[in-house]
Amino acid sequence: MESxxxxxxxxxxAAARKKYEAYVKEADANIGAFLEFDAGRPEGRPxxxxxxxxxxxxxxxxxxxxxxxxxxxxxxxLVSPYTATAVEKxxxxxxxxxxxxxxxxxxxxxxxxxxxxxxxxxxxxxRRVSGGSSGGSAAAVAAGMVPFxxxxxxxxxxxxxxxxxxxxxxKPTYGAVSRYGLVAYASSLDxxxxxxxxxxxxxxxxxxxxxxxxxxxxxxxxxxxAPGPDAKVIGVLGGDLGLDPAVERAYRAAIGFYKSKGFExxxxxxxxxxxxxxxxxxxxxAEASANLARYTGIRYxxxxxxxxxxxxxxxxxxxxxFGDEVKLRILLGTYVLRxxxxxxxxxxxxxxxxxxxxxxxxxxxxxxxxxxxxxxTQAFLRxxxxxxxxxxxxxxRFTTAANLAGLPAFSFPAAVxxxxxxxxxxxxxxxxxxxxxEVVRLYEENFPRPLPPRYKPEWS
Amino acid sequence: MxxxxxxxxxxxxxxxxxxxxxxxxxxxxxxxxxxxxPVCMGYxxxxxxxNAQAIRLSYVVARALNCEMSPQAxxxxxxxxxPDMPKNYQISQFSSPLGRNGWIDVAYNGKTRRVRIHEIxxxxxxxxxxxxxxxxxxxxxxxxxxxxxxxxxxxxxFGEEAEILLQDFRRTIRYLGVCDGNMEEGSMRCDANVxxxxxxxxxxxxxxxxxxxxxxxxxxxxxxxxxxxKEILDKGGKVVQETRLWNENRDxxxxxxxxxxxxxxxxFPEPDLPAFVPDAxxxxxxxxxxxxxxxxxxxxxxxxxxxxxxAADFLINEKGTADFYEEVAALGADPGAxxxxxxxxxxxxxxxxxxxxxxxxxxxxxxxxxxxxLSGGRIHGKIAKQVLEAVFAEDKDPGLIIxxxxxxxxxxxxxxxxxxxxxxxxxAKAAAAVKAGxxxxxxxxxxxxxxxxQGRAQPQMVQELLKEKLGI
Numbered sequence: 001m002e003s004x005x006x007x008x009x010x011x012x013x014a015a016a017r018k019k020y021e022a023y024v025k026e027a028d029a030n031i032g033a034f035l036e037f038d039a040g041r042p043e044g045r046p047x048x049x050x051x052x053x054x055x056x057x058x059x060x061x062x063x064x065x066x067x068x069x070x071x072x073x074x075x076x077x078l079v080s081p082y083t084a085t086a087v088e089k090x091x092x093x094x095x096x097x098x099x100x101x102x103x104x105x106x107x108x109x110x111x112x113x114x115x116x117x118x119x120x121x122x123x124x125x126x127r128r129v130s131g132g133s134s135g136g137s138a139a140a141v142a143a144g145m146v147p148f149x150x151x152x153x154x155x156x157x158x159x160x161x162x163x164x165x166x167x168x169x170x171k172p173t174y175g176a177v178s179r180y181g182l183v184a185y186a187s188s189l190d191x192x193x194x195x196x197x198x199x200x201x202x203x204x205x206x207x208x209x210x211x212x213x214x215x216x217x218x219x220x221x222x223x224x225x226a227p228g229p230d231a232k233v234i235g236v237l238g239g240d241l242g243l244d245p246a247v248e249r250a251y252r253a254a255i256g257f258y259k260s261k262g263f264e265x266x267x268x269x270x271x272x273x274x275x276x277x278x279x280x281x282x283x284x285x286a287e288a289s290a291n292l293a294r295y296t297g298i299r300y301x302x303x304x305x306x307x308x309x310x311x312x313x314x315x316x317x318x319x320x321x322f323g324d325e326v327k328l329r330i331l332l333g334t335y336v337l338r339x340x341x342x343x344x345x346x347x348x349x350x351x352x353x354x355x356x357x358x359x360x361x362x363x364x365x366x367x368x369x370x371x372x373x374x375x376x377t378q379a380f381l382r383x384x385x386x387x388x389x390x391x392x393x394x395x396x397r398f399t400t401a402a403n404l405a406g407l408p409a410f411s412f413p414a415a416v417x418x419x420x421x422x423x424x425x426x427x428x429x430x431x432x433x434x435x436x437x438e439v440v441r442l443y444e445e446n447f448p449r450p451l452p453p454r455y456k457p458e459w460s
Numbered sequence: 461m462x463x464x465x466x467x468x469x470x471x472x473x474x475x476x477x478x479x480x481x482x483x484x485x486x487x488x489x490x491x492x493x494x495x496x497x498p499v500c501m502g503y504x505x506x507x508x509x510x511n512a513q514a515i516r517l518s519y520v521v522a523r524a525l526n527c528e529m530s531p532q533a534x535x536x537x538x539x540x541x542x543p544d545m546p547k548n549y550q551i552s553q554f555s556s557p558l559g560r561n562g563w564i565d566v567a568y569n570g571k572t573r574r575v576r577i578h579e580i581x582x583x584x585x586x587x588x589x590x591x592x593x594x595x596x597x598x599x600x601x602x603x604x605x606x607x608x609x610x611x612x613x614x615x616x617x618f619g620e621e622a623e624i625l626l627q628d629f630r631r632t633i634r635y636l637g638v639c640d641g642n643m644e645e646g647s648m649r650c651d652a653n654v655x656x657x658x659x660x661x662x663x664x665x666x667x668x669x670x671x672x673x674x675x676x677x678x679x680x681x682x683x684x685x686x687x688x689x690k691e692i693l694d695k696g697g698k699v700v701q702e703t704r705l706w707n708e709n710r711d712x713x714x715x716x717x718x719x720x721x722x723x724x725x726x727x728f729p730e731p732d733l734p735a736f737v738p739d740a741x742x743x744x745x746x747x748x749x750x751x752x753x754x755x756x757x758x759x760x761x762x763x764x765x766x767x768x769x770x771a772a773d774f775l776i777n778e779k780g781t782a783d784f785y786e787e788v789a790a791l792g793a794d795p796g797a798x799x800x801x802x803x804x805x806x807x808x809x810x811x812x813x814x815x816x817x818x819x820x821x822x823x824x825x826x827x828x829x830x831x832x833x834l835s836g837g838r839i840h841g842k843i844a845k846q847v848l849e850a851v852f853a854e855d856k857d858p859g860l861i862i863x864x865x866x867x868x869x870x871x872x873x874x875x876x877x878x879x880x881x882x883x884x885x886x887x888a889k890a891a892a893a894v895k896a897g898x899x900x901x902x903x904x905x906x907x908x909x910x911x912x913x914q915g916r917a918q919p920q921m922v923q924e925l926l927k928e929k930l931g932i
Contacts, residue, residue: 062505075504082498084505183504187731216507217733287731290537293548294502298598310543310589310596337539337726346728 004200005053007459008147011039011096012052020054023457024098024145030454032120033130033140035059036067037099048094049204055090056140056149059100060107060133061192062181063087070183071103071115071133074295074302074321084181085216086150086192086209093208098146101136105323106292107154107185109133110375110392112161113382114325123165123452124420128379129386131161137195138165142452144460148196148205154185155280156374156399158193159411163423164379166413166450168196168440170206173430174406175220177206178213184291186284187218189403197460199444202410203437227368227432231439234258234426235268235367244377246417251373254414254424254443258371261442266367272359273401275352277393280400282336282349289333295321325389353404360405364429369439372398374411374423402427410436412443416450462693463659464686466622467578467614468678470629471607471649472639473585474517480584480606481508481551488645492599500604502546507732510535514606515558515736517638518582520749521608522559524636525577529746532737533558533582535730540723543596544587546603553581554727556735565755566625568618575625576613583607608638614653614663619682622652626675631754635779643674650675654682656689656699664689665699669713671706681706685713757782765795774803780818784827791828798831805845809852821855822848830858842915843867871918873925876909879917880925883908894930902926 010020021039028034039054057063060070061084068080087097104114112120112135120135122128123143130139134151138161141149151158153171162169170193177192184190192209196202213219236255243251259265297303297317298310304320307313322330336345363370376395380386387395402409402425410433411425428435451460476486482499499506515533522529534556537549562577587603589596610629616622630641630648641648650672657664667685672678689699704713738746752760754776761772761782776782781802788798806827810817830851834844839862850861862868870876883905884891890901902923909922 060505068504070504078504080505081503082506180507181505184732215509217509218507218731286728289726290539290547290549290728293539293541294504294546296541296543296548298543299501299546299600300503311541314541314543334726337728339724339726342728 003049004198004204005050005147008054009052010459011054011098020459027143027145027455027457028140030121030126031123031130031139031143032118033101033136033143033145034099035069035071035102035117035136038066039096039098041065041096041098045092045094048092050090050093050095050208053095054098054146055095056099056101056137056146057087057097058103058134058137058149058151060103060152060183060185061087061150062183063097063100066097066100068183069100069117070107071105071112071117072321072323072326073116074297074317075300076117076302078300082181084192085178085213087181089209089211090205101134101140101149101151103136104133104157105326106183106288107133107152107157107190108288108325108329109389110156110160110387110395111380111382112136114323116323122379123455124379128381128420129164131164131375131379133157133161134193134195135161135164138162138167138169141165141167141195141197143455144197144451144457147198147460148194148201151193151195152182152185153191153193153403154189154284155396155403158195159399159409159423159425160375162195162411163374163413163421163425165195166416166421166423166452168194168199168202168413168449169411169423170194170196170202170433170436171402171409172206172210172433173222173408174403175218176222176408176431176433177209178211178216178219180213180215184287186287187291188287189280189284191403197449199412199437199441203433206433222431227429227435229434229438231263231368231435233264233266233367234439235266235363235370237270237372238267241373242376243373246378246420247373247376247422250415250417250422251424254371257443257446258439268363268367268370270359270363270401272352272356273397275356276400276404277397279349279352279356280396280404281332281393282345283353283404285329285333286337286346286349287333289330289337292322292326292330297321356401357405360401360407360427360429368428369432369435370427372425372427374398374425378417378420378422398425406430408433408436410440412440413449414443414447421450461659462656462690463661464617464654464656464689465614465663466616466619466682467653468610468612468616468622468625469651469653470610470612470626472521472610472633472641473647474514474606474608474638475640476511476513476517476606478511478513479604480511480514480582481604484604486605488602488647490601492597492601495601496603500546501600502548508551508730510733510736511606514582516742516745516749517636518558518580518606518608519738519742519746520636521610521633521638522562522580523746523750524632524753525559525562525564525580525610527559527562527577527580529738529743530556530558530560532556532735534735535733536727537730538583539726542586544589544598544600544603546587546600550583550586551730551733552583555729557581558736564612564625564629566616566621566628568621568624573615573621575615575621578611578613580608580610583609614655614666619679619686622682623675623679626650626678628754630675631777635751635754636749650678652678652682654685654689656686656693658693665701667699667701667713668703669706670703670716671708673708677706677708680711681713684711688713751779754779765789765799767795767799771799771803774807775799778817780816784817784824787824788828788831791825793828793831794835797835798827801827801831801848805848809849813852821852826851826857833858833862837869837871837918838862839867839869840915840919843869867916869918870913870916871921873921876917876921877925879909879912880922880929883912884926884929891930894926894932899932
């Protein structure tokens, strides 16, 4: 079988590279997926399965010599002194990082418009957002600039932009891929994920990145009881899901497809669903309030021109360096962690999180995988007709569950409605990625990834 | 009548090769900011990885202090901003520290008091900030080095007890090899708390005292503070709950901050580190890390070697000395003599030369040999001291030294008889006096012979021969 990367060895010789660079330059002038692009970096190990293959990395994952801005003014000048484990594993196979992609500041957002450093337009419609927070990674893949791009998924940040841009988006099991080098937003929810142009590529990249890492003590290898690849029963959600009509149609069509392929479709009830969003925002902001405390301009990053003392330096660096959404979440997180209020907020959220996990354990006794929408809308417009920050948070109700329960989830382009892609996702029990790849591969065989009309390079 | 309640919070820097959550060297005195990496500098994206040696040493201390060892040690984030703390949270332990409910016995004034250990937890140290003129300089070499905190209950009454506890504790951690216990250099730090109340009324208002750079200052500060608080209560006043600093120039405590710290550290479990769950193999390793502790050793030395309390105290003070002593005794030396030589003659030379026993030319084998030469009559006491000096000066075995220098005792009867004859002939007046019944010049005659032989003559034999020749 031919390697899914065969067509993508665009950096294996100078002529191909030149052509490739010219394409990316032109395409990205309209899209703005990259914050930094440099295809001329020393090549990775020759002979590896990714030899000559470019890939992009969300600017929240460390690659030595590239910037590590996290889409924030506070880290705008930071060049990473080290490389993330996941990236090192891909480079060891010959993969070449060609750039860093745009994102919502520190991963906080669903549009990539919360980036302090640039806008990323949706390759299907430049007036619309690319989704977030890994919008740059999803857009770069959708527009054929790279075969895959690493992202991070804390509450849907790989799957939702993948759905908005019409590509595959994998959120692995928590701990399956080392987080070393992934800048923490909410440590107990964060995972390194992949936006990819095919199921095969998503699968291969995941297989290369996975594995226990001594630098990340929360990482682990699958146990002997990891779920097998076969799925027969698909759990689906009943009732009114509050979806836009286009998304609703696509969900019903996907269910119909699997039914026609002989799967048993079983309606399941996720009793804890109403808690996903509040629990997510309580835990994520609490952890973020600590994780983002290190940005003070003292050792690296944005530093105000002058300050009377270290306290003022810190205060000004943070006031001037962080965007509004980040400040909001730091304040929320600080609030929920106050002593005397922890039981009401943070501890309560942790107890509910346990219940959410138990709810899924229970659901997976009845179904092998669960099929749900990714987001209640398609890629939304900027400004009027779009979603405000609060609506965007409420719309995380399908994606946050996998993070709270630590489960793998895989979003895929299920349909094109009104000229825009619609994404669906499968969830599986922990370490059940193989099952996700199998079930989505079947869909891909029947409905190959749709390409945005304007971006169809020969290798994509 | 008043009663005072003293508790201590002791921090010790663990002697690990590397820092507690990264691979950087754990060493002091290096160029600022050289033992640093992205992890201990709090760069974005890095993660802590728990150092196995640090957690093992921590459990060894917990075990040595009779703690219940937590089956699940949880790390937590303690949130506060300070420029020398790279992440602006400290990874520490709060809800489930690694050790709890231990104790340490303190003997003072003929009484032994059991001071309870509330908890022991492992955390990371911060860097150092130095204010220089209008600049603030930061050195992160210390950031992320392992720090163990031991918190006692307020079970002591007198400053002296706190001093003794600290000294005993310091000896214990040195025995265990987990910390060098240097309070001046800060590898061991102590904050004290004390409250005074009418007897039977329980704890009073707690005052914390910082800036205590020696166990003596701890004693002085606590006793000063107890006096100060009693005086306030005597006058019907109220003690302010506050943190005070010990002023070592004026021997008083002074207010540092009165505002009862409204610090909310917002502790929550560290998501980057799984709880540490010690397994049977780990606990066996911890057991292997335990050594006989000073108190037990002191008792055994008195019992097994018959040394007195003072000698035992001296011998067990440093583990190296105690080990050395036992080695000498095992080589057959008389335990009493060995103790006395170490306590006096050897110590005198070490003090004079300002050096440690370990690494000095005096090995246990050499001391044992010296004592055996002495007890076997091949040299006598005065020469033995000369030999000891020579061992230090020349780094040679005592046997070789006395051979080279011809210091071996003269105990050949014929040779000595000739010397006695010569001495009697040269000192006829003294000889006559002895013969006439005055015993005093006998010592003079012995001295003459000793002088003639540079001290090598066997003094008893000389005396016997003299008596024989003089017919007394």
